[in-house]
Amino acid sequence: MKQQSLRIIHCFRSPVGGVFRHIRDLAAMQKAAGHQVGAICELCEDGALEQAQFASLLPDLALGLHRIPISRKIGLSDIGAILATHKLLKQLEPDIMHGHGAKGGTYARLGCFLAREKRNQISRPLRFYSPHGGSLHFDATSLAGKVMFTAERWLENMTDGLIFVSAYEENTYRAKVGNPRCTYAVIRNGISKDEFEPVDLAADAADFLFTGMMRDLKGPDLFIRALAELNLAAKAGNRPPVTGTMVGDGPQKQQYQALAEQLGLSQHIRFYPAMPVREALALGRIFVLPSRAESLPYIALEVLAAERSVIATRVGGLAEIFGEDSNALSKPDATAIAAKMHEALTDPCGFYESMPDPLLLRSLFSRENMAAAVEQFYRSY
Incomplete structure (x- = not known):
């Protein structure tokens, strides 16, 4: 492709979390590189x-x-959303259609399949897909x-390029698809470079x-449950x-609030609505990332850049x-x-020494x- 200004559309489902962060940064x-950018995403109550x-x-x-209606689950509503994506692509005439996550990737590729035309002997738009964990x-x-995984394999026929955000994601794709x-x-x-700055802690x-x-x-x-174990020992x-x-925030928040109360943590745990990461970092000294699955989470990079200790699960690309x-x-x-939380709490300086070098993180x-x-x-x- 020649070094011209590109018309780029990013397609994704939910306007929250690391996927949104990724698209916002891209x-x-x-735009700074001189391209025209647009986005298609879920119509929901913000x-x-x-x-x-x-x-x-x-x-x-x-x-x-x-904004178009996009359901988390697979269903007949997806047909209307794919047709809506197709209609938008005909209007916007992008050079690049980049789908993110399972739903965004499906809509981007099927919408392009319906809208695909030949122009100057080059097929447009080109279709890219980033799983971001997803399926x-x-x-x-x-x-x-x-x-x-059968659907992912079939959709490869409509894909010009796959972009994985971690080696783990690539390896998982190979194993499952x-x-x-x-x-x-x-x-x-x-x-960004600006994020490599410490965040002051709130007094409480x-x-x-x-x-x-x-x-x-x-x-x-x-x-x-880990916090409950620590408090029993304390x-x-x-x-x-x-x-x-x-x-x-999320669909199970009330369930977790009930669990905290059930385990006797009502006086020892506070719940807040979603907020920017650097605002949240003022509310706790040591960050815990207890995920059961990840790809390459932004949150880990953001917290480490703020010079905080992180306890993370050995999943995905962490x-x-x-x-x-890493300890x-x-x-x-x-x-x-x-056990990790107890170690970090009793020897905070020693535990912080096991964190990656911020200069190395900044370069990688x-x-x-x-x-x-x-x-x-x-x-x-």
Whole structure:
């Protein structure tokens, strides 16, 4: 592809979490490089955080923000959403259609399949797909997993390039879907230089902090159960209680609040709605990332850049951030997480020494390098 200004559309489902962060950063960097960018995403009731996020994204979207109904589950409503995507593509005439996550990737590729035309002997738009975990989290032996991975294999026929955000994601795709039959690249997430600054703690900051989507995949229940184990031990040893803060929203939040109360943590744990990460970091000293599955989470990079200790589960691409032998990594098990939390609480300085070097992180996970690599991959056609 010639070195011309590109018309780029990003398609994704939910306007929250790491996928939104990824698209927001790509859109900003792509606009700065002289491209026109647009986005297609879920039409839903936005909370205060989502409204603020969209406000920050809109100035970078010369091709507009287009909201269509997108259900989390597979159903007949997907047909209407694919047709809506197709209609938008005919109007916007992008050079690049980049789908993110299972739903975004499906709509982007099927919408392009319907709209695809020949122009100057080059087929447009080119279709790229980034799983961001998504369907790859399914169990390959389950019926749902078999359906998902069969669909992923079929959609490869409509894919010009796959972009994985971690080596783990590439390896999982190979194991569950098969060896890619189109061009692919591993381009890791990156954050801005401005984020490599410490965040001051609030006077009443808790000992431990969780922030993320309130659903089992992210392990909020593991955080609560680990905190309960620490408090049982503290009570038995006549030590002060251990406190926690949980920040985020999601379909199971009330369930986790009930679990905390059931385990006797009502006085030792606070729940807050979703907020920007650096605001949340003021509310807790040591960050816990208790996920059952991840790809390459931005939250780990953001917290480390703020010079905080992180306890993370050994899942997904987290070892690509922390190192295979990092003491920060734990099994996704409440008792194992509690042991790490106890270690970090009793020797905070020693535990922080096991964190990755911020200078190395800054060189390996740069937003500028990420965006440049994505554009180079686009232009390899």
